[in-house]
Amino acid sequence: MRLGFTRFVKIFFSSLFIQTSWSFLTIQGMGFLVNLINGVKNDKKGSIIKAHKGYFNTHPYMVSYITGATIRAYDEGDTIEEIRHFITIAQKSFASKGDLLFWQTIRPALLLISVIIGIKYGIIGPILFLISYNIFHLYHRTKGITDGYNKKWDVIYLLKSRRFTAVQHVFEIIGSFSTGLLFTLLAIKISYLLLIPLTMLFIALIAKRYSAVLIILALLLLVIIIVLV
Amino acid sequence: MNVFLISLIGAAIILDKYAFGEFGFSQPLISGTIIGAIFGNVTFGIFLGALLQLIFLGGLPIGSEIPPDGQAAGIIGCTSFFILAKVNSLEHALFLAIIFALSGGLIGGTMEIHARRFNEKLYYLFAKREEFLFPIHFAGLVTAYIRGLCLLLPIFIISSILIIPDAFPGLSKELLTIISVSIGLANGIYLFIKKTTMVYLIIGVVCGLVLLAL
Numbered sequence: 001m002r003l004g005f006t007r008f009v010k011i012f013f014s015s016l017f018i019q020t021s022w023s024f025l026t027i028q029g030m031g032f033l034v035n036l037i038n039g040v041k042n043d044k045k046g047s048i049i050k051a052h053k054g055y056f057n058t059h060p061y062m063v064s065y066i067t068g069a070t071i072r073a074y075d076e077g078d079t080i081e082e083i084r085h086f087i088t089i090a091q092k093s094f095a096s097k098g099d100l101l102f103w104q105t106i107r108p109a110l111l112l113i114s115v116i117i118g119i120k121y122g123i124i125g126p127i128l129f130l131i132s133y134n135i136f137h138l139y140h141r142t143k144g145i146t147d148g149y150n151k152k153w154d155v156i157y158l159l160k161s162r163r164f165t166a167v168q169h170v171f172e173i174i175g176s177f178s179t180g181l182l183f184t185l186l187a188i189k190i191s192y193l194l195l196i197p198l199t200m201l202f203i204a205l206i207a208k209r210y211s212a213v214l215i216i217l218a219l220l221l222l223v224i225i226i227v228l229v
Numbered sequence: 230m231n232v233f234l235i236s237l238i239g240a241a242i243i244l245d246k247y248a249f250g251e252f253g254f255s256q257p258l259i260s261g262t263i264i265g266a267i268f269g270n271v272t273f274g275i276f277l278g279a280l281l282q283l284i285f286l287g288g289l290p291i292g293s294e295i296p297p298d299g300q301a302a303g304i305i306g307c308t309s310f311f312i313l314a315k316v317n318s319l320e321h322a323l324f325l326a327i328i329f330a331l332s333g334g335l336i337g338g339t340m341e342i343h344a345r346r347f348n349e350k351l352y353y354l355f356a357k358r359e360e361f362l363f364p365i366h367f368a369g370l371v372t373a374y375i376r377g378l379c380l381l382l383p384i385f386i387i388s389s390i391l392i393i394p395d396a397f398p399g400l401s402k403e404l405l406t407i408i409s410v411s412i413g414l415a416n417g418i419y420l421f422i423k424k425t426t427m428v429y430l431i432i433g434v435v436c437g438l439v440l441l442a443l
Contacts, residue, residue: 016249016250017366020366020369020370020373021351021368021369021372022247022248022348022369023348024346025349025352029352030352030365031366034363037362053359104420105420108417108420109421111256111258111286115258115283115413118258118276119279122275123275125258126258126262126275126278129256129258129259130253133253134253137252172425173429175421176417177430177432178433179430180429180432180436181434182413182417183433183434184433184434184438195407195410195414198407198411198412201411202416203419206415206419207419212287212296213296216297217335219284223331226408227324
């Protein structure tokens with residue numbers, strides 16, 4: 001059983017719009033439906049809308065794995081109950097791993113190193129970020145579709161593979177190294193007397209898990225006070 | 230550059246935040262570069278975008294939580310700086326641009342909540358007319374674009390008419406760097422530093438010192 005190039009391209013392009021109609025009610029529900037409908041054969045489209053109308057929430061780059069596996073299940077004629085059961089489990093697992101891998105590790109680590117390079121060497125920094133980030137991003141978007149289709153339910157075991165675990169570890173190292181570089185390379189020309197207490201203050205605010213809104217408000221106030229003083 | 234045109238471009242960049250692709254074009258470092266290129270000063274665009282990026286490095290859109298809009302803050306900060314700097318001193322323009330960026334980030338987050346609540350109406354519409362799934366889903370692009378436009382346009386119009394008196398306080402590049410680097414360091418330490426990665430932080434500090442010495 002093969003997915004075919006046309007279906008692959010359709011799924012890939014619709015996955016880029018997975019969050020277009022994001023709402024608190026269904027999160028990515030409509031986006032996932034559009035993704036599925038672009039991948040299944042024509043005779044099943046009506047029943048798919050009935051079966052999957054409603055809530056769906058996963059990491060936007062990870063949706064390809066779930067879509068690929070779901071389309072394979074439809075191609076093989078599996079029951080809607082089985083497919084729904086898989087989607088319920090897979091969306092949570094891929095969401096937490098995707099958030100951890102991309103939002104908490106790859107993106108901030110690459111941004112940190114690109115910011116340092118950008119300030120020191122100009123345009124190379126932003127270009128480096130765009131290229132390196134999108135290599136990982138598009139790899140998961142594209143490989144996720146084929147792996148999901150080929151492995152079907154077993155796609156969930158990929159979460160323990162090196163593409164997730166090893167990559168996360170490598171980017172934690174890059175992030176840690178970049179934080180060290182930031183401390184010396186960018187901060188060397190400025191006053192450590194002000195930098196160190198401010199850093200401690202922000203660490204305390206972040207570690208105590210104050211909301212991001214409160215931290216930005218505190219920062220806003222701080223900028224005004226520093227400038228006025 | 231016309232404020233209407235730059236608002237249209239800014240709102241298009243914001244689409245990358247969640248409505249289309251999420252390639253990273255809307256991150257302050259990249260949007261700062263694009264806006265810098267539009268205004269003919271890429272170097273300062275990268276610098277300002279990078280500093281705003283450090284401030285919003287830790288704003289993680291996990292689950293259904295919506296943090297302040299760092300992407301909008303980047304676009305607002307860089308664009309309003311270049312607009313303000315035409316008739317004001319660098320320190321004055323920088324101060325107001327940062328105030329606009331941080332406030333814009335907070336307002337943008339709130340507006341995003343409203344835009345996503347509006348998208349619920351799109352879902353109800355789809356529930357009634359299932360055959361229109363595709364146009365209803367893609368109408369979300371219009372919601373996201375209008376949110377961006379409504380956020381950016383008023384701030385850019387205000388920036389274009391503001392002339393700041395000399396007595397007004399200004400923000401130096403050095404002071405902004407201290408504030409941004411400190412919050413960037415705090416974000417980096419919070420996100421990456423564990424017992425297992427501590428050694429790489431020290432290697433990073435040492436490498437930085439070696440690079441400075443060379």
